[in-house]
Amino acid sequence: MRSAPGNGTTGPGAGPSGETPSERERGRYGPGIYVHFPFCVQRCGYCDFFVVLGGDDAREAYVEQLLREIDLAARSQDPRFDFSDATFQTLFFGGGTPSLLTPLQMETILTRLRSRFRFAEDAEITVECNPESATADRLRAYRELGVNRVSFGVQSLDREELRLLDRAHGAGDAARRMDDARRAGFSAVSLDLIYGLPGTAASTSGTPTEAEMRWLRTLESALALQPDHLSAYLLGLEPHVPLARKLKRGQVAELPGDEDSAAQYDTLRARTSANGLVQYEISNFARPGEESRHNQNYWLCGDYLGLGPSAHSHRRGVRWSNVKSLPGYRDALAKSVRPFDTEEVLDPQQRAEEWIFLGLRRTEGVPLPLITEWWGEGAVERLQAVPALEKWLEFDQPLAPGESRVRLAPEALFVSNTVFAECCEALGPVRGRGLVK
Amino acid sequence: MKSLDQSHIRNFCIIAHIDHGKSTLADRFLEVCQTLTQKQMKAQVLDDMDIERERGITIKAHAIALDYKAKSNGETYRFHLIDTPGHVDFSYEVSRSLHACEGALLLVDASQGIEAQTVSNLYMAMEAGLEIIPVINKIDMPAARPDDVKAQIKNLIGSTDEEILLASAKAGIGVEEILEAVVSRIPPPSGDPDAPLRALIFDSEFDQYRGVVAHMRVVDGEIKSGEEIRLISTKAVYQVDEVGSFKLTMVKRDGLRAGEVGYLLASLKNVADAKVGDTITHKRSEVQPLPGFQPIKPMVFSGIFPIDTEDYVDLKDALAKLQLNDAALSFEPETSAALGFGFRCGFLGPLHIEIVQERLAREFNLDIIATVPNVAMRVIKGTGEVITVSSPAEMPEVQREDAIEEPFIDARVITPTDYTGPLMQLVQDRRGEFEGMTYLDPTRVQLNYKMPLSEIIWDFYDKLKSLSRGYATLDYELHGYRPSDLVQLTVLLNGDRVDALSIIVHRDKAYDRGRELVDKLRDLIPRQQFQIAIQAAIGAKIIARSTVGALRKDVTAKCYGGDISRKRKLLEKQKEGKKRMKQIGTVNVPQEAFLALLKTNE
Numbered sequence A: 001m002r003s004a005p006g007n008g009t010t011g012p013g014a015g016p017s018g019e020t021p022s023e024r025e026r027g028r029y030g031p032g033i034y035v036h037f038p039f040c041v042q043r044c045g046y047c048d049f050f051v052v053l054g055g056d057d058a059r060e061a062y063v064e065q066l067l068r069e070i071d072l073a074a075r076s077q078d079p080r081f082d083f084s085d086a087t088f089q090t091l092f093f094g095g096g097t098p099s100l101l102t103p104l105q106m107e108t109i110l111t112r113l114r115s116r117f118r119f120a121e122d123a124e125i126t127v128e129c130n131p132e133s134a135t136a137d138r139l140r141a142y143r144e145l146g147v148n149r150v151s152f153g154v155q156s157l158d159r160e161e162l163r164l165l166d167r168a169h170g171a172g173d174a175a176r177r178m179d180d181a182r183r184a185g186f187s188a189v190s191l192d193l194i195y196g197l198p199g200t201a202a203s204t205s206g207t208p209t210e211a212e213m214r215w216l217r218t219l220e221s222a223l224a225l226q227p228d229h230l231s232a233y234l235l236g237l238e239p240h241v242p243l244a245r246k247l248k249r250g251q252v253a254e255l256p257g258d259e260d261s262a263a264q265y266d267t268l269r270a271r272t273s274a275n276g277l278v279q280y281e282i283s284n285f286a287r288p289g290e291e292s293r294h295n296q297n298y299w300l301c302g303d304y305l306g307l308g309p310s311a312h313s314h315r316r317g318v319r320w321s322n323v324k325s326l327p328g329y330r331d332a333l334a335k336s337v338r339p340f341d342t343e344e345v346l347d348p349q350q351r352a353e354e355w356i357f358l359g360l361r362r363t364e365g366v367p368l369p370l371i372t373e374w375w376g377e378g379a380v381e382r383l384q385a386v387p388a389l390e391k392w393l394e395f396d397q398p399l400a401p402g403e404s405r406v407r408l409a410p411e412a413l414f415v416s417n418t419v420f421a422e423c424c425e426a427l428g429p430v431r432g433r434g435l436v437k
Numbered sequence B: 001m002k003s004l005d006q007s008h009i010r011n012f013c014i015i016a017h018i019d020h021g022k023s024t025l026a027d028r029f030l031e032v033c034q035t036l037t038q039k040q041m042k043a044q045v046l047d048d049m050d051i052e053r054e055r056g057i058t059i060k061a062h063a064i065a066l067d068y069k070a071k072s073n074g075e076t077y078r079f080h081l082i083d084t085p086g087h088v089d090f091s092y093e094v095s096r097s098l099h100a101c102e103g104a105l106l107l108v109d110a111s112q113g114i115e116a117q118t119v120s121n122l123y124m125a126m127e128a129g130l131e132i133i134p135v136i137n138k139i140d141m142p143a144a145r146p147d148d149v150k151a152q153i154k155n156l157i158g159s160t161d162e163e164i165l166l167a168s169a170k171a172g173i174g175v176e177e178i179l180e181a182v183v184s185r186i187p188p189p190s191g192d193p194d195a196p197l198r199a200l201i202f203d204s205e206f207d208q209y210r211g212v213v214a215h216m217r218v219v220d221g222e223i224k225s226g227e228e229i230r231l232i233s234t235k236a237v238y239q240v241d242e243v244g245s246f247k248l249t250m251v252k253r254d255g256l257r258a259g260e261v262g263y264l265l266a267s268l269k270n271v272a273d274a275k276v277g278d279t280i281t282h283k284r285s286e287v288q289p290l291p292g293f294q295p296i297k298p299m300v301f302s303g304i305f306p307i308d309t310e311d312y313v314d315l316k317d318a319l320a321k322l323q324l325n326d327a328a329l330s331f332e333p334e335t336s337a338a339l340g341f342g343f344r345c346g347f348l349g350p351l352h353i354e355i356v357q358e359r360l361a362r363e364f365n366l367d368i369i370a371t372v373p374n375v376a377m378r379v380i381k382g383t384g385e386v387i388t389v390s391s392p393a394e395m396p397e398v399q400r401e402d403a404i405e406e407p408f409i410d411a412r413v414i415t416p417t418d419y420t421g422p423l424m425q426l427v428q429d430r431r432g433e434f435e436g437m438t439y440l441d442p443t444r445v446q447l448n449y450k451m452p453l454s455e456i457i458w459d460f461y462d463k464l465k466s467l468s469r470g471y472a473t474l475d476y477e478l479h480g481y482r483p484s485d486l487v488q489l490t491v492l493l494n495g496d497r498v499d500a501l502s503i504i505v506h507r508d509k510a511y512d513r514g515r516e517l518v519d520k521l522r523d524l525i526p527r528q529q530f531q532i533a534i535q536a537a538i539g540a541k542i543i544a545r546s547t548v549g550a551l552r553k554d555v556t557a558k559c560y561g562g563d564i565s566r567k568r569k570l571l572e573k574q575k576e577g578k579k580r581m582k583q584i585g586t587v588n589v590p591q592e593a594f595l596a597l598l599k600t601n602e
Helices: A021-029 A056-074 A103-116 A136-144 A159-164 A173-184 A210-224 A242-248 A258-274 A293-299 A326-334 A348-359 A368-375 A379-385 A410-427 B022-032 B050-055 B088-099 B116-127 B146-157 B175-185 B309-325 B350-364 B417-429 B460-467 B507-524 B564-579 B591-599
Strands: A032-037 A087-095 A118-129 A149-155 A189-195 A229-234 A278-281 A284-286 A304-307 A312-315 A318-322 A340-345 A393-395 A405-408 B009-016 B063-069 B076-082 B103-109 B131-137 B198-207 B211-220 B222-224 B228-231 B237-239 B242-246 B250-253 B255-257 B261-265 B279-282 B300-306 B330-336 B340-347 B368-370 B377-380 B386-389 B403-416 B433-441 B444-452 B473-483 B486-493 B503-506 B532-538 B541-548 B581-584 B587-590
Touching (some): A021 A293, A032 A103, A056 A326, A087 A293, A103 A118, A103 A136, A118 A293, A149 A173, A173 A189, A189 A210, A258 A278, A258 A410, A278 A293, A293 A348, A312 B564, A368 A379, A379 A393, A405 A410, B009 B022, B022 B063, B022 B076, B022 B103, B022 B175, B063 B175, B063 B261, B088 B116, B088 B198, B103 B116, B116 B131, B116 B146, B116 B403, B116 B473, B131 B175, B146 B433, B198 B309, B211 B222, B211 B255, B300 B309, B300 B330, B417 B444, B417 B460, B460 B473, B486 B507, B507 B541, B564 B581, B581 B591
Parallel strands (some): A118 A149, A149 A189, A189 A229, B009 B076, B103 B131
Antiparallel strands (some): A229 A284, A278 A284, A304 A312, A312 A318, B063 B076, B211 B261, B228 B279, B242 B250, B242 B261, B300 B368, B377 B386, B377 B403, B403 B444, B403 B473, B486 B503, B486 B532
């Protein structure tokens, strides 16, 4: 019996025999399309994504540009960037604030995408929503247009924390929106939370501080809304974002220490588990069957097409990204040129390392035979021989060849970057072809 | 040019503290004597190494020949101005340069007054029997107090008012008076031109194209190109390829005669072949060597390791190249469990270490780690056997009947009286034994101490300077070995000894140093899978302890929008970071930690 840390589960989608598990999994989860909608009504102090503040006209103009990009992408002359033979399993609207899209705009985009690309019958179509802009009417309209999953950027359910994060919505909005979403017919609703916020350090006396209690309250309140899916992210601040600068100047309370953050993570894992949400990735929890297919495709090194400024794409070992500027995006499309910024062709070493460090983010882990395929005979034994990894990796007994896996031990999840580096060091240079097909 | 009669030769040097205007005055001399055209006149030509120029100190001695037409009698004199190294670490080289002269200009800044460095060199010059011409420089500065400085000089050497010259090298004031005084007050050389050859090597340098250039002062006799010569200390025989004078460039001559200063080329392989202080004579001449020769012995040691182990060979080549030009530098291979393969290098003193480190970085582009410097200690076994220890890690087991000795110095600190208290405290904290004080004038005092050399090689100058707002100066000379109650302080990480962090300290200080070391390491070692115990120990006895908690957080929570490249770069950075770690037992220690730990001590 294979088991993930916490409660055991395996991902859905057992495929026909003869395929490697990864191929089978990827077939279910990808390829996907990501659409970036960069507009927000205000800038949040912790956010490092490409975001612009723009009015109705700017958004309308952007939708026009996006449609041109869809057209260009659909008739790509370059086989490296060609998705014409793909059947997309997922579509994800991220941002920015995609729920600022009017139903008409949403319809225009969806219609264009569907006319240019092939989507699976049961494709997962997610829209990230901010509680203040995703009104009941809008949610209903989205649902009618075929959107079948919403992800609310709740972040916190504490008024002070929301203020700290510059969120425009109040603590009560999340409950109302959850209700609206259910009424609109969404059976897959996800909530996003952030922990490790300033001022949530434990007191030295051992009793929880008021601030520390906030995380527990936020978490419990969020779980009480009975989401189908929960993403909880440790606050990570790029040095240039406003909140990081405020911290540096001492204008907000200090960030919790490593122990405190780890304790919050432990709380997160314990409380989600107790509420029937199963951890399937470092930061993601879901009712069984409600795991995000779109994100899993990233972790399985699947192919995806990113549309909109700053969007990233991957196809068969080539990663590229779009320009991170609205004028740059507009100008490229005005010339009917794809708005690419960076392009990177991964070598086998890079592909293999991505495959393992992304794959190990999933609580399912990665299949041992594929490790051997990439790194050659003896690679698994090399991993097993590293003393530091003994406590951090869990290996299946190789009873069922082709199915046994290795995964992060629960205590490795929160120190996973170190674990990945250790793994890559132990594995060394790649020998086989692995996923290169 | 024709050889000069000794009566028309004047050999002298300038004794001055850093920034008191030595180089500017030398430039003026060159101008007056028209050795340089204006175009050739790069500011301060005597200091020609980058580092020297930047630090305003002269590392190696140089010499230049000037032809001066005296105002008094209209006759032309050949001056040899010999530049002296400006730092305590090089006092032996200074003494040899002084022995090549008959006189010295004592150059003192009119606002700064006399500094420790100046006093030591002055004493050395007086011991060598040099005629001293005191010159107060920068008299045109607003803060100049020539009368106070005159009083200091009178106290020191008993000059009369009239003997002390006033000048401003920058403004060109008093320069001719100084040159006239050189003619009238400094005696001409008094060697015997007809005696067998004796020439003093007072410096040597390695020239990429010509090999070793020995700087010499001919004392007796004459040396000509083509002759066979012998170096008395090494007994090595060479054929003279070329001799000549130092003008702006080296100017070839047929021969150099008694009293003259010049250079010698004789296919010497490296500067260690032309030992400073050695005597040159003809191959078959039986002469007494000139007095004062000492082989150079490094007194301070530090391990130098490449940060990238692949740079080992480059480091070796670089040290060998530096050694060509630096006879005082010694090195031999050393292996450290923590730092890998490197070299244990011997130096004259702390500044010498810094110069070598800087040259390795600057001229050879090498990233290195240098371990805490230590002095050469002696262990006198009960059996009478004497073991010299140049690395703390090599310290033998010391039994009760054994004695440990360390080198002591006679230290001289000169300071404005305002800072006397804190400085005396500093020196006493460094195990200094007070031996007396002398007031140079009512505002300046000279403190004399006997103290261990080991106490000044780590962080002493910086403290001295900061306690005195930069005014105090230090000078020292070696006194000799004396017994000390020294112990080996070792650092353990999870029970494993870190050889590179072993230090030898006085027992009274071991506890403080141990605490300091473990606290510092706690901040420098990143959290790892297991808790790390950091201990400082004397022998088997743990005297300080600190702990690094286990790694609890290292996670990229969000993999957003498919930007995987960023995550991979993060991983690559992490792998790179791991490569830069040295594994000691089970603990990974970043090289930066060694650097930070070895570099400073607050």
